[in-house]
Amino acid sequence: MKYDIIIVGCGFAGSTLARKFANANKKVLIYEKRNHIGGNMYEEILENGVRVHKYGPHIFHTNNKIVFDFLKKYSDWYFYEHKVLGKINDNLVPIPFNFKSIELLYNQEKAEKIKKKLQEKYPNVKKVSILDLINDSDPTIKKLGEFVYKNVFENYTAKQWNIPISEIDKSVINRVPVILGYDDRYFQDKYQYMPKDGYTKVFENLLNHKNITLELEHNALEDIKIKDNKIYLDNKEYKGIVIYTGEIDELFEYKYGALPYRSLNLVFENYDMNYYQSRAVINYPNEELFTRITEFKYLTNQIIDKKTTILKEYPKTYDYKDKNNLPYYAIINEENLKKYNQYKDLVSKIPNLYLCGRLAEYKYYNMDAVIERALNLYLEIMK
Ligand SMILES: Cc1cc2nc3c(=O)[nH]c(=O)nc-3n(C[C@H](O)[C@H](O)[C@H](O)COP(=O)(O)OP(=O)(O)OC[C@H]3O[C@@H](n4cnc5c(N)ncnc54)[C@H](O)[C@@H]3O)c2cc1C
Structure with missing residues (x-):
């Protein structure tokens, strides 16, 4: 042999x-x-x-x-720590949702009230699931949970998976966090590096x-x-x-x-400019048909004058008979x-x-x- x-x-x-x-x-x-x-x-x-x-x-x-x-x-x-923004009501706010996101989306008085309530309710806790927030007895905390569910999770998930939100397992919703502080890293793992x-x-x-x-x-x-x-x-x-x-x-x-799989239509666009956006990835949970835009220079650490490339991801159905369509x-x-x-x-x-x-x-x-x-x-x- x-x-x-x-x-x-x-x-x-x-x-x-x-x-x-x-x-x-x-x-x-x-x-x-x-x-x-x-x-x-x-x-x-x-x-x-x-x-x-x-x-x-x-x-x-x-x-x-x-x-x-x-x-x-x-x-x-x-060393590379990934940071993501999301477009919510025409604002670009940190995702996962954190205290900065609250400050960007509510007036100062309301934002202070929400942050204070969260700190009192969850002292020394780094993150809490939106499911816990939604089920909270305090109406201010509950409303925040519902807001994040609706504006960050619901439409994004429907776009990504093309199934009614009612069919999404509770355990998935349970994994969507709100960060209780200003940590704006997308991942909290010990080793975060790029080759x-x-x-x-x-x-x-x-x-x-x-x-x-x-x-x-x-x-x-x-x-x-x-x-x-x-x-x-x-x-x-x-x-x-x-x-x-x-x-x-x-x-x-x-x-x-x-x-069955979900697939993606990946659309690359080149621009004659230094940077197209302010972060490596910006999520578009709501109005747009794509789910996110990635700008690669942030990921590859390349310094290239007045040239950049972005990628828009459009979710779609996978069909194994179509050889140009990949299972993602x-x-x-x-x-x-x-x-x-x-x-x-x-x-x-x-x-x-x-x-x-x-x-x-x-x-x-x-x-x-x-x-x-x-x-x-x-x-x-x-x-
Ligand atoms: C859009 C997207 C983004 C992701 N982002 C991240 C991320 O940020 N961080 C992270 O950790 N993970 C990420 N992942 C997950 C990551 O892609 C997987 O962990 C990884 O692809 C798994 O490697 P694999 O070897 O199992 O599969 P693959 O990389 O898919 O490799 C399988 C290979 O087998 C080949 N093959 C299949 N059938 C045959 C055949 N009959 N004959 C010969 N060759 C064959 C295929 O062509 C393919 O090259 C992402 C996944 C997706 C879909």
Whole structure:
């Protein structure tokens, strides 16, 4: 057998696993159907010199030291704390909602009253969920909760997921916070960094190993077939290990139907100016059809005179038959998880097939979580 491990997909799941096995002296083959490495973290440099995240903005943040230590071997990183504004009633206010947002949206007397009530009700608390605010017995606090729900959460969620707000699980609403103070960071994680030379470079370094062979523009499912709980490669049974990071329903030819996703229409715009907006990301929860605008120079730390590029994200339905339409966010609900578990049962009957990553596991993984999962899967397989 020429390769000990075949990996399908070259995002963080596939590339992390490839490097770990290569370091352990295993021969690894990666199939990637796109014409580039890096999965959805891929960055490219446009004609105007701006480095853009081709599949939407990716900000690295984690509390997991093991994951960050692993990544530090493959790039230098610079400290970057992400800050977001949201357009509410024609004002740009910090998101998550904080004391500054209250000051910008209410007159001074009202703002002081709301802040005082919050401080009295939640002394020494850093953030509180809008669900708690909505259920509060104090009418001022309750009204604030309802205001944030309506102006920050409701329309944004409806746009993003295209489902009535009544169908959104309470646990999702419960995760929307109001910050009790002036902390305007979008994430509170311990490690918040961006790769000095971009994500694509991280992937180049990860994959730069003599034991790794990479085949780009190669859909693995043209060669790999599953029959009678066995894996066939070019019509011959393959007894090595296959790690699959692509869409699980596609692997089984949609036997139980397609798993639903939300997709995005990503519209890049170039401008001859230094900066288009005042932050890396501005959210548009209400009137506009797009959900947010990202300006990449803030993320990449590039200094380019009078040139900038922004990205508008328009949510849309995913259709697996349309090859230009990509699966971005798994729509996780009871019905879809039931379907996913049917596919997973098929995988459990094939001892040399493993699933890893957001598409194979039909899950929302942040980058740190998918790397953690890949590092754990490596240990599991090596055992
Ligand atoms: C819009 C958006 C913004 C995000 N922003 C952040 C963020 O700010 N911070 C954060 O931590 N996370 C963010 N994420 C999550 C992040 O994108 C995921 O954690 C990451 O993509 C997971 O990596 P992966 O390897 O599982 O999947 P992917 O990156 O999707 O890689 C899978 C790869 O498999 C390939 N493939 C699939 N099928 C086949 C096949 N049959 N043959 C060959 N190749 C195949 C695909 O082409 C793809 O390259 C964001 C996600 C989205 C959608």
